[in-house]
């Protein structure tokens with residue numbers, strides 16, 4: 001198979017970039033494909049979002065996978081049968097079901113499921129005139145341009161103290177996690193961010209007694225970075241910073257990791273007040289198997305007995321992509337910063353034929369890069385590059 005564009009990763013980023021290339025760069029659908037091992041596009045997103053029990057997104061209705069800025073709001077307006085409550089105040093945040101239905105709508109409008117190759121890419125080799133991508137069924141695909149949209153959701157963070165392959169200890173973002181607590185259990189949720197908070201509130205609603213262990217006190221922020229990062233002011237200063245290590249420091253400072261928005265913080269405080277939730281601030285040192293459950297040691301001086309532990313500890317911060325990306329870097333001499341992340345140009349190009357998005361584009365797009373807004377920015381930049389290429393080719 002020979003393509004113009006191949007996108008590795010069919011998550012929020014890969015799907016939006018595909019839609020953009022088809023809509024705005026006039027790429028022909030028979031010349032574009034998305035490789036992703038999921039049984040459908042966005043399978044990872046749907047699984048992770050559903051696991052938390054979140055009802056609404058944290059971001060506003062301007063952040064979606066469609067093309068036009070107002071597409072999600074217009075789509076909601078046409079859903080006459082939908083019950084009220086599909087936007088939460090403030091910032092008209094869409095319900096998860098509305099957002100997912102709109103994702104389906106985008107997929108359908110652009111015929112993206114027909115462009116999905118359900119495989120894992122295992123090797124990428126850059127040549128002067130193409131990139132050759134080997135799939136895990138042994139097939140090989142040649143493409144003129146490659147987009148690496150591989151995200152971080154395949155690398156859930158697993159704390160050192162947490163036993164692996166234990167029937168009562170799970171990471172909520174683990175693809176195999178489907179073992180939901182039965183009625184009336186005592187459950188420990190580990191993590192101090194929005195996923196842990198949603199998970200704890202969901203468990204309380206379902207009648208469980210919940211302990212939440214966070215390394216820090218409750219941190220309250222409306223968004224996971226200041227919305228000013230969506231405008232020119234912060235991004236201009238970021239782009240003027242030439243040293244990648246300084247950019248990494250700005251990103252680390254700007255991201256409100258482990259934080260929850262005000263209404264979630266209030267719900268947690270209410271649950272603590274009603275004694276449905278115990279908030280433990282500290283570090284877990286040990287987890288011991290007992291006949292009647294799990295004994296968890298916190299801060300060396302406190303012990304809690306629970307039936308089950310659910311890890312909501314997010315994703316590892318290391319560069320995603322594993323061996324495939326390590327080998328690509330070595331074979332094509334691709335530039336990386338000390339943090340291991342790509343050094344790319346303003347079109348998110350890591351190589352004349354290879355583009356990146358999501359975490360891999362962070363050193364160019366800044367703290368919003370991993371989010372839906374980051375997918376939108378990546379789409380704009382890659383389309384700009386695709387258009388300038390087609391103009392250049394048409395002029396020859």
Ligand SMILES: Cc1cc2nc3c(=O)[nH]c(=O)nc-3n(C[C@H](O)[C@H](O)[C@H](O)COP(=O)(O)OP(=O)(O)OC[C@H]3O[C@@H](n4cnc5c(N)ncnc54)[C@H](O)[C@@H]3O)c2cc1C
Nearest residue numbers: 009011012013057058059120121150151152153358371372
């Ligand atoms: C619970 C939750 C709620 C969130 N809420 C919001 C929100 O409200 N607003 C917001 O802006 N952001 C939110 N985010 C953050 C962000 O938008 C998501 O994490 C987003 O899903 C990232 O998309 P992605 O495409 O970069 O990565 P992923 O979702 O990780 O998708 C990447 C895909 O690439 C595939 N892949 C990886 N390696 C290969 C390979 N070698 N070959 C083929 N395929 C491969 C993976 O299987 C995966 O399907 C949330 C995240 C989570 C987890």
